[in-house]
Amino acid sequence: KSYVLKHYPDQLVDNRPRLETEFKALQMLCEHGIKNVPQPIEKNYDLNLGLYEWINGKKVDKPIVGDLDQAVQFAEKLYILSKQIDGNHIGIASEACLSAYELVSQIENRYSRLNAQSNEHMELAIFLEEVFDPLWKKVKNESTSLWPEESRMQNLPRNKQTLSSSDFGFHNCVKASDGSLTFLDFDYFGWDDPVKLTADFIWHPAMNLNVELEKKWNAAMLKLFSGDPYFEERLNAAMPLYGMRWALIVLNEFLPELAQKRRDADGSKEYDLEKRQRIQFKKASQYCERVKNTVFRLTFA
Structure with a gap:
């Protein structure tokens, strides 16, 4: 039998x-x-090490309907479990x-951290000022006004939350x-709004969902969380916000401490930060374009 040793x-x-969270969740x-x-x-907390069963398999590069069905079933299992347990220890x-x-x-905190680096990166400064800012003002106002009153300022009640691995997807x-x-990687596991699980599954840059799979996922989540009368309303309000959030997340390469983490994780001496930054810039711009289309659909739906 094979095992994997994970260092946190x-x-x-x-x-x-993260070790305690993942080990206890699993x-x-x-x-x-x-x-x-x-x-x-x-597990060994002193050494930050966890030992797990090794799972043979391949990455899911091009998801098919059968893969999506399994992802839906897994989200459903987590939701059913969240109704069955006393989750106060989670x-x-x-x-x-x-x-x-x-x-x-969270979005504005990410923005501030990136903006603090914009003196060093002219391209970043221009993107934030000319592309992100005008769209953010519109999205922030539209989305918060559409967001149901119940959880606009206050936290969503626990009975409407679900257990989530927090970085859930085919990646x-x-x-x-x-x-x-x-399904792997439960070191961010815990309670969350199912809207985040739903939106991140669609927006995550590694997901590559085609239109058919995206619609199927959306419909399945609307059905799964239909016990919450505000779920769909909240999802519609949140989708553009999560798109904006991802537009900033993909620019992490401009934050020195996170760029260093990426370099360490990459392990190759050929890690080209400037090339990575150019690629991520393109992704951030594409996110903003997708958000514009999402907002347009919402506003004129």
Whole structure:
């Protein structure tokens, strides 16, 4: 039998207890009969190490309908589990967005950190000022006014939240030879608004969903969370905001500490930061274009 040894960042570097979060999440999922996750074997908090069952499989580069069905089923299992357990021992997911206010604050914090680097990068300064800013003003006003009052400023009530791996998608799973998916990476696991799970699945740059799969996912989530009368309203209000959030996330290469992390993770001496920044710029611009179309559809729906 093969195993994988996962090393987590020290909490002095990243204060989130990622080893504890992932190990306990996987223990709980396995105990409740959720099979398509790796089995946790052993942990060492002093060394920031977790030992897990090794899962054979390939990356999902071009998702098909069968893959999407499995992702929907997994989201459903997490939601059913969130209704069955006393979840007080589980914290909120990393970067959870339980209100419009929290989501807007996260976006503006990311913006401030990038803006602080704009003196060093003329292209970044121009993008933020001429592309991002005007669109952000419009999106922020439109989306917050459309957001249901219940969770505009206050956190969404726990009974409307779901358990979430927080970075859920085909980029974090492997596909076995029989077509079955195993879902990985639960170090950001916790409670969150199902709207975030739904939106991030669509917006994440590694997802590559075609129009058919995107519609299918959307319809499945509307059905799954139909017990919440404001879910669809909240999703419509949130979609452009999450697009703007991703437009900034893909520019992390401009933040010195995160660029260094990427360089370390890449492991190759040929890591070309300027080339990476150009690629990410293109992605950020594409996000803004997609958001414009989303806002247009919402406004004139």
